[in-house]
Amino acid sequence: MRTLLNALYRASGAAAALGMIATLVMVMTGVVSRPLGIYLRGTDDYAGYCMAACGFLALAYTFKHGEHIRVSLVIERLGPKMRRAAEWMSLAAGTLVSGALAWYSIQLVWQSHQFGDVSPGVDATPLWIPQIGMAAGCLVFFIALLDDLVTTSLGRAPHRFAHANDEPAHME
Amino acid sequence: MDLTIAALLIGLMLLFLAGGLWIGLALIAVGVMGMLGFTPRSPGDGMAVTIWGSGSAWTLTALPLFLWMGEILFRTKLSEDMFKGLAPWLERLPGRLLHTNIIGCTLFAAVSGSSAATCATIGKIALPELTRRGYPESMALGTLAGAGTLGLLIPPSIIMIVYGVSADVSIAKLFIGGVLPGILLAALFMGWVVIWSLLNPEKIPPADIRTNLAGKLRASRHLIPVVLLIAGVLGSIYTGVATATEAAGIGVVGSLIISAAQRTLNRSNFIAALMGATRLYCMIALILAGSAFLTLAMGYIGLPRHLAAWIGTLGLSPGMLLVVLGIFYVVLGCFLDGISMVVLTMAVLLPTIQAAGIDPLWFGIFIVVVVEMAQITPPVGFNLFVLQGLTGRQITTIARYAMPYFMLMALAVVLLYAFPGLITWLPGKMIG
Amino acid sequence: QTAWDMPTPYPTSNFHTENIQQFVADIDKASGGKLKITVHANGSLFKANEIKRAVQGGQAQIGEIIISGMANEDPIYALDNVPFLATSYADAKKLWVASKSAVEAKLAKNGIKLLYSVPWPPQGLYSKTEVSSMDALKRLKIRSYSPTVARMIELMGAQPVTVQAADLTQALSTGVVSANVTSGATGYDTKSWEQLKYFYDVQAWLPKNIVIVSQKAFDALDPATQKAVTTAAAAAEARGWKISEEKTAWYLDELKKNGMTIAPASAELKAGLVKVGEKMAAEWAESAGPEGKKVLEAYKK
Numbered sequence: 001m002r003t004l005l006n007a008l009y010r011a012s013g014a015a016a017a018l019g020m021i022a023t024l025v026m027v028m029t030g031v032v033s034r035p036l037g038i039y040l041r042g043t044d045d046y047a048g049y050c051m052a053a054c055g056f057l058a059l060a061y062t063f064k065h066g067e068h069i070r071v072s073l074v075i076e077r078l079g080p081k082m083r084r085a086a087e088w089m090s091l092a093a094g095t096l097v098s099g100a101l102a103w104y105s106i107q108l109v110w111q112s113h114q115f116g117d118v119s120p121g122v123d124a125t126p127l128w129i130p131q132i133g134m135a136a137g138c139l140v141f142f143i144a145l146l147d148d149l150v151t152t153s154l155g156r157a158p159h160r161f162a163h164a165n166d167e168p169a170h171m172e
Numbered sequence: 173m174d175l176t177i178a179a180l181l182i183g184l185m186l187l188f189l190a191g192g193l194w195i196g197l198a199l200i201a202v203g204v205m206g207m208l209g210f211t212p213r214s215p216g217d218g219m220a221v222t223i224w225g226s227g228s229a230w231t232l233t234a235l236p237l238f239l240w241m242g243e244i245l246f247r248t249k250l251s252e253d254m255f256k257g258l259a260p261w262l263e264r265l266p267g268r269l270l271h272t273n274i275i276g277c278t279l280f281a282a283v284s285g286s287s288a289a290t291c292a293t294i295g296k297i298a299l300p301e302l303t304r305r306g307y308p309e310s311m312a313l314g315t316l317a318g319a320g321t322l323g324l325l326i327p328p329s330i331i332m333i334v335y336g337v338s339a340d341v342s343i344a345k346l347f348i349g350g351v352l353p354g355i356l357l358a359a360l361f362m363g364w365v366v367i368w369s370l371l372n373p374e375k376i377p378p379a380d381i382r383t384n385l386a387g388k389l390r391a392s393r394h395l396i397p398v399v400l401l402i403a404g405v406l407g408s409i410y411t412g413v414a415t416a417t418e419a420a421g422i423g424v425v426g427s428l429i430i431s432a433a434q435r436t437l438n439r440s441n442f443i444a445a446l447m448g449a450t451r452l453y454c455m456i457a458l459i460l461a462g463s464a465f466l467t468l469a470m471g472y473i474g475l476p477r478h479l480a481a482w483i484g485t486l487g488l489s490p491g492m493l494l495v496v497l498g499i500f501y502v503v504l505g506c507f508l509d510g511i512s513m514v515v516l517t518m519a520v521l522l523p524t525i526q527a528a529g530i531d532p533l534w535f536g537i538f539i540v541v542v543v544e545m546a547q548i549t550p551p552v553g554f555n556l557f558v559l560q561g562l563t564g565r566q567i568t569t570i571a572r573y574a575m576p577y578f579m580l581m582a583l584a585v586v587l588l589y590a591f592p593g594l595i596t597w598l599p600g601k602m603i604g
Numbered sequence: 605q606t607a608w609d610m611p612t613p614y615p616t617s618n619f620h621t622e623n624i625q626q627f628v629a630d631i632d633k634a635s636g637g638k639l640k641i642t643v644h645a646n647g648s649l650f651k652a653n654e655i656k657r658a659v660q661g662g663q664a665q666i667g668e669i670i671i672s673g674m675a676n677e678d679p680i681y682a683l684d685n686v687p688f689l690a691t692s693y694a695d696a697k698k699l700w701v702a703s704k705s706a707v708e709a710k711l712a713k714n715g716i717k718l719l720y721s722v723p724w725p726p727q728g729l730y731s732k733t734e735v736s737s738m739d740a741l742k743r744l745k746i747r748s749y750s751p752t753v754a755r756m757i758e759l760m761g762a763q764p765v766t767v768q769a770a771d772l773t774q775a776l777s778t779g780v781v782s783a784n785v786t787s788g789a790t791g792y793d794t795k796s797w798e799q800l801k802y803f804y805d806v807q808a809w810l811p812k813n814i815v816i817v818s819q820k821a822f823d824a825l826d827p828a829t830q831k832a833v834t835t836a837a838a839a840a841e842a843r844g845w846k847i848s849e850e851k852t853a854w855y856l857d858e859l860k861k862n863g864m865t866i867a868p869a870s871a872e873l874k875a876g877l878v879k880v881g882e883k884m885a886a887e888w889a890e891s892a893g894p895e896g897k898k899v900l901e902a903y904k905k
């Protein structure tokens with residue numbers, strides 16, 4: 001189960017990274033095509049969709065690296081018992097909020113499809129297609145929070161991806 | 173009634189944040205509670221539409237790309253080189269290499285339209301080097317938090333575009349009007365670093381070996397890559413090769429070229445930079461999503477609108493009005509991001525501003541500086557978030573480090589009030 | 605008492621928004637305060653692109669949108685954007701009367717009721733350089749923002765360049781684009797004289813904004829309040845068309861005062877552009893099928 005879940009988070013992170021590369025490719029295609037007199041339709045809008053895919057699909061992966069920030073100052077000063085309770089509460093609240101986000105993102109895709117919502121720009125993209133990235137990313141994020149909530153409820157420490165050695169970004 | 177709602181929502185937000193809820197999720201939670209409690213609208217569908225809209229907006233693409241650029245450069249010798257080149261020139265200036273943060277942010281602000289990208293990019297490059305050389309953390313992080321906000325004041329600037337459209341002010345004039353105030357702020361920050369360093373000489377690490385002019389010039393060759401990169405990105409904007417948004421893409425490509433030229437571009441470095449940028453962007457994106465939804469909720473509840481309207485009814489003198497508005501925006505800035513603040517309040521405030529005889533161009537720069545202050549006030553301050561993401565320090569700690577720069581910006585507002593020409597002189601020189 | 609939220613895309617000083625404020629005040633008065641509408645101007649609640657969806661999905665009860673913003677959804681909405689088809693206020697009105705029921709039917713399928721329309725002043729060509737002939741058009745890089753506009757620019761022989769609104773000022777001053785097709789009103793609002801020198805009053809088309817309401821929200825009102833809404837809407841439509849036409853000359857005067865050269869299109873240019881218009885009308889009729897042909901015939905009668 002753990003292996004499967006971690007593979008899911010990693011796959012989602014890899015897809016997000018591809019979204020980042022695609023954003024760059026779209027932006028640069030727009031820049032390069034202009035002086036050549038070639039008119040490529042909608043590269044700017046596609047760049048926006050790729051960026052959205054990057055941001056949303058990376059949610060769980062970033063969470064599992066412990067890189068979504070929060071204020072831990074207060075709960076760090078609590079006693080071990082109180083602290084566990086506070087951690088559990090914030091995980092529960094986070095699971096709830098991310099669950100709502102996932103639910104409504106999926107509904108967004110469905111409604112966009114039902115409404116026939118189309119981008120008004122030159123790209124004329126049916127919006128439900130790029131919105132799938134948001135729905136999928138939010139869903140995996142919800143799973144990651146639920147995963148931690150269950151693990152914590154069972155009295156174990158939640159699993160975190162270790163940092164690679166070549167990322168000494170932190171000052172401590 | 174409005175005050176009760178405001179107090180309740182602020183209390184809720186502090187509770188969520190103190191409880192350790194992730195910041196973006198806390199913002200969404202407060203928005204949901206606000207809408208459920210004080211409006212007849214259901215929060216769900218609007219949440220998804222707004223978050224999608226803000227997360228897929230073209231103008232935002234510059235942010236992840238600039239973050240990626242920072243991650244690539246962090247893995248090159250660029251920062252080491254930059255410090256080697258700058259150190260001989262700064263050795264006599266009290267505070268020495270701390271000024272690289274301010275100079276770096278000021279230069280980068282001319283490339284990027286956002287404060288978070290400026291803070292993150294320069295932070296990623298400069299922080300490890302400053303730490304390695306033993307500069308005090310409080311000053312290294314404080315100068316970054318403060319000078320990073322210059323991304324908004326020095327053109328190009330997204331918030332000026334938003335203000336210009338809302339208030340019917342020339343965006344070109346706003347851009348030019350921001351130049352002198354931006355330089356003024358940078359000078360104030362550098363002045364503070366000088367004073368602090370004179371008061372605490374033992375905390376500033378010693379200079380490398382003293383060099384003569386020839387040595388300084390020879391050392392400056394190390395600056396060539398960074399100068400080329402900035403010239404390339406700026407040049408692409410001002411020659412019409414790229415728009416201000418697309419310039420970020422040029423920056424990434426330029427950094428990859430530098431990385432290749434310095435032989436630091438290999439598979440593992442590329443992947444580490446890419447994944448690092450993806451996670452850093454994602455961290456900010458979650459907060460932006462929460463902030464977009466909270467803005468929607470505030471729009472429905474009408475809190476900022478009502479407060480702004482109330483200020484309009486007080487019948488204050490122009491000077492008092494600015495004091496009250498300054499405080500209003502600083503308080504609002506504790507919880508909302510800058511663009512939301514402008515969008516939610518301008519429609520209501522503009523008639524008041526005009527009735528008071530305040531020049532809307534001047535007021536635009538005033539708002540940008542006040543919004544800059546909001547970037548470094550807790551609990552919701554984007555530069556604080558970026559620096560927490562980079563260093564793992566608590567927001568409260570970073571906010572404390574940033575406090576002097578907040579005060580300096582307040583001082584800048586007073587100076588701009590006393591000498592409005594700082595804002596209006598350059599735009600007045602424009603043709604048309 | 606009922607409270608509605610009304611998102612609109614344009615700033616408070618824009619004449620569309622001013623007209624809406626009057627419309628809302630009229631309803632407040634006529635309904636005896638039973639229906640309160642809060643106007644959220646300038647995209648402060650929902651952005652321009654999100655407003656139709658917000659009304660359709662029930663997040664807002666009423667809102668303002670530009671018809672051509674839906675052009676990618678259905679050809680009937682694209683008719684509003686076909687250039688050189690209806691170039692005067694009288695023709696634009698005629699075209700609107702001919703197409704109104706088709707637009708209403710399409711909107712009804714989304715659960716949306718049309719309240720009223722107001723046109724923008726005619727679209728003209730803003731350029732950094734003089735454009736006296738069709739040949740001069742070939743050197744222009746013109747801002748494109750929708751498929752219809754892109755197609756028109758291609759047929760004009762110029763190069764379409766997509767630039768988003770936020771980047772436009774800079775793109776114009778640095779030469780990423782050298783020309784722009786929009787109305788005198790927008791040109792005035794965005795102070796185009798700072799980057800552009802020439803305005804050619806080619807009167808390509810008159811885009812229309814419409815105010816729409818959720819059918820469900822409308823049906824929930826009592827008959828007297830419904831009447832108050834439709835009466836105020838009719839008044840707003842009459843007022844809006846009048847203001848728009850009156851302001852057209854004023855906007856051009858302001859452009860001139862600020863140093864722009866205002867010129868009509870030369871005979872050669874006009875003839876070339878009319879050809880572009882004919883081609884696009886034919887293409888539009890093709891895409892819109894028999895239903896579209898009927899609308900066009902009704903207009904040309």
Ligand code: NA
Binds near residue numbers: 285328
């Ligand atoms: Na900037």
Ligand code: NA
Binds near residue numbers: 506507548550551554
């Ligand atoms: Na703040």
